[in-house]
Amino acid sequence: MxxxxxxxxxxxxxAFVAIVVLLAQLISPRSFNAQxxxxxxxxxxxxxxxxxxxxxxxxxxxxxxxxxxxxxMFLFPWAVVMRSLGPAGLLSVLFFxxxxxLGLAYAWRKGALKWQ
Amino acid sequence: MFDFSIxxxxxxxxxxxxxxEWAAVLIECVLVALVIITLxxxxxxxxxxxxxxxxxFFQCRIGxxxxxxxxxxxxxxxxxxxxTKEIINMRNSDRFLHNxxxxxxxxxxxxxxxxxxxxxxxxxxxxxxxxxxxxxxxSIGVVGILLAGWSSNNKYSLIGAMRSxxxxxxxxxxxxxxxxxxxxxxxxxxxxxxxxQQADYGWNICRGHIPAIIAFLVYLIAGNxxxxxxxxxxxxxxxxxxAGYHTEYxxxxxxxxxxxxxxxxFITAGIAxxxxxGGWAPIYFPxxxxxxxxxxxxxGIVWFVGKTVxxxxxxxxxxxxxxxxxIDQILSLEWKYLVPISMLNLVLMALVVxxxxxx
Numbered sequence: 256m257x258x259x260x261x262x263x264x265x266x267x268x269x270a271f272v273a274i275v276v277l278l279a280q281l282i283s284p285r286s287f288n289a290q291x292x293x294x295x296x297x298x299x300x301x302x303x304x305x306x307x308x309x310x311x312x313x314x315x316x317x318x319x320x321x322x323x324x325x326x327x328m329f330l331f332p333w334a335v336v337m338r339s340l341g342p343a344g345l346l347s348v349l350f351f352x353x354x355x356x357l358g359l360a361y362a363w364r365k366g367a368l369k370w371q
Numbered sequence: 372m373f374d375f376s377i378x379x380x381x382x383x384x385x386x387x388x389x390x391x392e393w394a395a396v397l398i399e400c401v402l403v404a405l406v407i408i409t410l411x412x413x414x415x416x417x418x419x420x421x422x423x424x425x426x427x428f429f430q431c432r433i434g435x436x437x438x439x440x441x442x443x444x445x446x447x448x449x450x451x452x453x454x455t456k457e458i459i460n461m462r463n464s465d466r467f468l469h470n471x472x473x474x475x476x477x478x479x480x481x482x483x484x485x486x487x488x489x490x491x492x493x494x495x496x497x498x499x500x501x502x503x504x505x506x507x508x509x510s511i512g513v514v515g516i517l518l519a520g521w522s523s524n525n526k527y528s529l530i531g532a533m534r535s536x537x538x539x540x541x542x543x544x545x546x547x548x549x550x551x552x553x554x555x556x557x558x559x560x561x562x563x564x565x566x567x568q569q570a571d572y573g574w575n576i577c578r579g580h581i582p583a584i585i586a587f588l589v590y591l592i593a594g595n596x597x598x599x600x601x602x603x604x605x606x607x608x609x610x611x612x613x614a615g616y617h618t619e620y621x622x623x624x625x626x627x628x629x630x631x632x633x634x635x636x637f638i639t640a641g642i643a644x645x646x647x648x649g650g651w652a653p654i655y656f657p658x659x660x661x662x663x664x665x666x667x668x669x670x671g672i673v674w675f676v677g678k679t680v681x682x683x684x685x686x687x688x689x690x691x692x693x694x695x696x697x698i699d700q701i702l703s704l705e706w707k708y709l710v711p712i713s714m715l716n717l718v719l720m721a722l723v724v725x726x727x728x729x730x
Contacts, residue, residue, distance in 0.1 A: 267404040268478035279623040292462035294525040320540040334554040370699030
């Protein structure tokens with residue numbers, strides 16, 4: 256039943272958006288105008304495209320996020336069975352976290368966390 | 372405490388007695404869909420009204436008071452206005468992605484919305500990996516926002532989307548880490564199970580004492596950032612980026628982002644309630660039997676919504692009190708303060724659980 260409900264919720268979301276957009280398109284007025292379809296950049300004519308090279312800082316943070324997120328993902332199963340694993344499990348995860356902190360410290364030291 | 376699954380089982384029994392199994396399941400799915408859409412719309416409208424009034428009172432204004440008594444119909448008027456506005460497609464935009472982005476945002480928030488435990492037995496999606504599913508589903512929204520900014524072919528949108536993407540993925544780390552802390556305490560990822568434990572043994576924020584309180588505070592900050600709200604609203608900072616990633620969206624397309632923003636606020640508060648503040652579990656003081664009995668008569672859904680609204684009010688308070696941060700301040704707050712704090716907190720919680728010094 257759970258996965259049936261998951262599909263139901265997914266379809267509900269899609270149908271909700273689709274129906275409302277359809278409804279809005281049915282009842283909304285339409286007008287045509289040469290300026291209307293231009294990008295809004297404070298009223299002055301747009302210069303060039305916006306699909307261009309972008310600052311690399313965001314990319315750096317995305318890479319960092321990927322590293323930490325994957326490591327957090329490994330910690331979830333441990334957190335569930337932590338009580339039954341006992342001291343051995345705790346020690347190994349502490350070691351794992353230590354390596355993770357080393358990675359963060361390395362990135363910090365290298366200046367990857369600094370926005371410039 | 373009243374168990375809502377009695378009602379759902381009664382409906383299931385009633386339907387299977389007059390029709391085959393598959394038809395009953397189909398009708399139940401339609402019912403569930405209707406319930407989700409109704410709740411979704413009702414809570415969005417209520418929250419928008421609430422936010423406007425709260426914001427007005429924080430700024431010594433009155434807020435909406437013209438349409439209907441106390442301005443109660445203002446939000447309905449706005450919804451109808453948005454419905455009757457034309458949806459404009461830009462000439463240079465990527466048409467397909469531009470139209471696809473609202474779908475992703477709404478689907479993400481609806482998936483997380485249906486994970487909320489409203490009452491005992493009243494939850495739509497309840498996986499044994501519930502918290503994990505929640506994190507996964509909520510991060511679909513980032514894709515929608517990035518697509519919206521990219522496909523608009525507008526510099527403001529692009530900058531807004533990039534800021535939003537960097538901010539949301541960064542703060543997701545803290546959210547994951549605080550959830551991990553609480554999972555270490557409860558030993559289960561199923562949301563209904565987590566709330567049931569709190570009904571039996573007391574709220575998690577009391578059970579886990581110091582690490583749980585730290586986790587709650589970190590969660591509130593990171594949750595506010597996840598919703599692009601409050602001091603973290605620089606993806607759509609009006610004064611510099613017009614509207615950020617949804618600059619080029621008009622009419623109901625914009626309405627979806629607006630809707631999803633407020634629902635995400637409610638979901639963040641609801642998850643905080645379910646994980647830290649006991650979900651539908653009533654307040655309980657050991658020793659005060661009469662008081663506890665009276666509290667137990669109040670239905671679970673009232674407790675859940677009440678606590679959630681309190682958390683929502685806290686988040687709104689944060690939003691209207693603090694000035695907006697810069698992008699470098701936001702990222703250094705997350706990476707230099709919240710991530711190390713929540714890692715230390717996780718270790719602290721692990722030690723607390725290992726030595727059994729929780730309640």
